[in-house]
Amino acid sequence: MPWHASLQLDYTLEHARTVARFAHDGPLRILQGLYPEGGGICHNVIVHPPGGLVGGDTLDITASVGSGGHGLLTTPGAARFYRSTGDPARQRTRLSLAAGARLEWLPLEALCYNACNAENHLTLDLAPGAECMGWDVTALGLPHAGRPFEAGRFVQHIELPGLWRERGVIDAADQRLLRSPLGLAGQRCMASLFFAAGSALDKTRRDAALDAARAVLDAHALRDTAGATSPCAQVLVLRALAPQVEPAMQLLRQVWSAWRATLWQLSAEPPRIWAM
DSSP states (O other): OOEEEEEEEEEEEEEOOOOOOOEESSEEEEEEOBBBTTTTSSSEEOOOOOEEEOOOEEEEEEEEOOOOOOOEEEOSSSSEBBOOOOOOEEEEEEEEEEEOOOOEEEEOOOOEOOTTEEEEEEEEOOOTTOOOOOEEEEEBBGGGGBBOOOOEEEEEEETTTTEEEEEEEEEOOHHHHHHHHHTTTTOOOOEEEEEEEOOOHHHHHHHHHHHHHHHHHHHHGGGEEEEEEEETEEEEEEEEEEESHHHHHHHHHHHHHHHHHHOOOOOOOOOOOGGG
């Protein structure tokens, strides 16, 4: 039987402390909130005990942040999309932020196993003055284990409705896309880091963030397969291709740290679970 699990997470600011409350149905949980940066920023870990999705499985994750709140969400391990011979496995995430709210969406990578049929959707709903920073890292196959992505299909969709949409359809049979220098050029890991706002960013602030990202890129091994841009006045995006997850994730964490400092005047405080 396929799993259909849902999670509703709500952050509210109460007496200068961001408090997380959640409700769930099926195998999705939130671990206890942590406050390594003080009460204003609540760190949480989303746990999916089965560890992966097969055909027909659906995960629905909704997170909202009230005015003035600041949440940070991550996961304890990779999301795994396993082989499927039928319906696609789906993960659908919607992040809704009220005016003046902040949220960091920092899950670990998604692994697309050979012959998977999977969809990963992320939708942002940002009120004026809200700001969200997040990333997506997707790896095709398990090349180190001798299990390349030779069959299957993966759809990645990230959207700030009406302003910005990124949608990629990766089919293992599309060798032109997978191997062409205009496509993935033989790389097997795709990564994106975004900063999205509910209001237009001041040009000086936007340019400072792009400069900070490009300074990191100039010193990084992926500088030839990565770039930072601003597709509209409310969005900043860093995109990278890599042969495997580790260098891509390292780059995203470095730019995340730089953007935290430049855009929010906050030092980087990696979630504790990343060090485990």
